[in-house]
Amino acid sequence: MPPAPTAHPVSVRGLSKRYGDVQAVRDISLDIHRGEVFALLGPNGAGKTTTVDILTGVQRRTGGDVRVLGCDPAEDPREWRAKIGVVPQTSGAYSDLTVKEVVTHFAAMYPAPLPVGEVLGMVGLGSLHSRQASALSGGQQRRLDVAVGVVGDPELIFLDEPTTGLDPVARREAWELVRYFADRGRTTVLTTHYLDEAEELAQRAGVVVGGRLVEYGPLASFGGRDQTPSTVSFRRGEALAGVALPALPPGTEVVPSGPGTVTLRTAAPSHALSLLLPWAREAGSLELADLRVHRPTLEEIYLNLIDRESRETAA
Numbered sequence: 001m002p003p004a005p006t007a008h009p010v011s012v013r014g015l016s017k018r019y020g021d022v023q024a025v026r027d028i029s030l031d032i033h034r035g036e037v038f039a040l041l042g043p044n045g046a047g048k049t050t051t052v053d054i055l056t057g058v059q060r061r062t063g064g065d066v067r068v069l070g071c072d073p074a075e076d077p078r079e080w081r082a083k084i085g086v087v088p089q090t091s092g093a094y095s096d097l098t099v100k101e102v103v104t105h106f107a108a109m110y111p112a113p114l115p116v117g118e119v120l121g122m123v124g125l126g127s128l129h130s131r132q133a134s135a136l137s138g139g140q141q142r143r144l145d146v147a148v149g150v151v152g153d154p155e156l157i158f159l160d161e162p163t164t165g166l167d168p169v170a171r172r173e174a175w176e177l178v179r180y181f182a183d184r185g186r187t188t189v190l191t192t193h194y195l196d197e198a199e200e201l202a203q204r205a206g207v208v209v210g211g212r213l214v215e216y217g218p219l220a221s222f223g224g225r226d227q228t229p230s231t232v233s234f235r236r237g238e239a240l241a242g243v244a245l246p247a248l249p250p251g252t253e254v255v256p257s258g259p260g261t262v263t264l265r266t267a268a269p270s271h272a273l274s275l276l277l278p279w280a281r282e283a284g285s286l287e288l289a290d291l292r293v294h295r296p297t298l299e300e301i302y303l304n305l306i307d308r309e310s311r312e313t314a315a
């Protein structure tokens, strides 16, 4: 019987998982939209891998309802499995096969795999295709895991910390691969501890702490980020020394900073700049020296969230 149609490729309601005494996941509800990259964030031991393992049929849930591409992963139907790609947190053991043999072996399990050579090229293993998989370095093994996870050209891809152990160039190659699938309308669930990676690739995210989903939504407004003021700073230089600042957008604060430096905190940095530039020009300065506009990064927002959660838990 074909799977029931579903609005979202992943739909989770009230998910929980207990391992003996450990409540690893508590009442998580979320939807992952078709075609998006969704980042699952959270500290070590938060419950991310457990959640991914349940969504991919590796672990059984102890409560709640889960639909992945219209099916219950606990039933693990064969045709369903062919539509998902998984790069698990731990590297696979590939015995004494060569890199190309490993990927060819996995490609044969899918009805319409991508060409093996193309996938090896995408993960940067093209020149190592005849090397024994067991002889690869840690980072090269991770690339092979990614190749194995995506060779089936999956509709939905789960990447559990795919770039851990990769050098900066390989990390960026992995990002290109995620974008390649996103451009083809595929959906990706990305677990990562690298906030820059999430920021670079994902449109929405969820933060799990102590098994609970404590933040969930578009990255642009994550943790009230779009409401958090930005900082604008510059050096006055000679032309602007002693010149009174122009009228600035309502709510802008002048923050005490070193001599000769102006630091403003404002919810409207573009508006503030549009007033500062003509002000500086009129005073004879075409450039604002050392101009910096700092919007809160995802990492800062995330650290605040984790801090808030640990204080609430302690209280």
Ligand SMILES: Nc1ncnc2c1ncn2[C@@H]1O[C@H](COP(=O)(O)OP(=O)(O)OP(=O)(O)O)[C@@H](O)[C@H]1O
Pocket: 019, 020, 022, 023, 024, 042, 043, 044, 045, 046, 047, 048, 049, 050, 051, 089
């Ligand atoms: N098989 C298991 N048996 C008992 N407890 C487990 C098992 N697997 C995970 N746990 C516990 O469940 C909790 C969640 O673990 P999980 O691996 O899902 O966290 P995570 O968010 O993926 O962490 P990390 O970022 O370190 O990978 C942890 O307290 C962990 O010790």
